[in-house]
Amino acid sequence: MIRVDIAGKHFGDVQVLGRVRFDIASGETVALVGPSGIGKSTVLRIVAGIDTRFQGHVERPEAMAIVFQEPTLLAWRSARDNLLLTQPGLTPEGADRALAKVGLEGRGEAFPLQLSLGQQRRLSLARAFAGKPELLIMDEPFVSLDPEMAEQMMGLTETLIAEARPATLFVTHATAEAERLATRILHLEGRPATLRA
Template sequence: MIRVDIRAKHFGPTQVLGTVRFDIAPGETVALVGPSGIGKSTVLRIVAGIDNRFEGNVTRPDAMAIVFQEPTLLPWRSARDNLLLTQPGLSRDGAERALTRVGLEGRGDAFPGHLSLGQQRRLSLARAFAGSPELLIMDEPFVSLDPDMADQMIGLSEALIAEHRPATLFVTHARSEADRLADRVLELSGTPASLTN
């Protein structure tokens, strides 16, 4: 069980988050929605352990993966090595299977700069799931994609989540994405931002 209990988060004298409390059960997908700038990514960084300057506490597993808005790949490493470097227990064959699963069969030797944005996003998903995370965090991973590509990526994410069943926290400003992917939708609102449902 992932347990989030944020009582306050400040940036200098400005309080940006108020009470943000929720749990995520194993295998459950929770979407966090709200307008741009409300604090969704701040909540995500706190849940991920990237930001520990807040009042409250978060209980999370060690086996965790994050898919950011941008692919955050190592440009000087091949697609295969982007998987192997982050997952030391993964075999070369396992990396190839992970690439094939996301539609990148035969692209293991390609460098990120030789992949389209959609392919880079697929590689980011492969990297996230290669380690069999107990907690998956996704920060607006479909932003800046055209509608057809976004639809494909949402479908791929749905399939991978259904196969691996991690607890998933999905941050988006698009309610349609949240309704499609999530078992439960939480909304941030107000100043300082807090949960309204």
């Protein structure tokens, strides 16, 4: 169980988040939606432990993976090494199986810049799931993809989540994405932003 209890978050003198409190159970997918600039990514950074300067408390497991808006891959390392370097204990064979699971079979030697944006997103997913996360955090993972590629990536993400069953928190501005992937949708609104009652 992931427990999030944010009492407030300030950037200087500006309070951007008010009370934001929710839990996520294992196997549950929670979508966080709201207008652009409302603070959705700030909530994700707090939940992930990247931003620790807030009032409140977050309980989360150590086994965690983050999928950012951009793939954030190591451009100077092969696809296989992008998995091996970030997942201790993963074998080269395990990395190749993880790549095959996301449709990148035989691309282990390719470097990220030799892959299309869609393939880079697949590699980012492979890296996230290779570590068997108990908590998966995704920040607008389908942004800037054309509709056909976004549909493929949503289908792949659905499959991976169903197999691994992590507690999942993802931010999206697209209601259709939230309705498709999430078991529960949270709405962030107001100034400072809080969850809609």
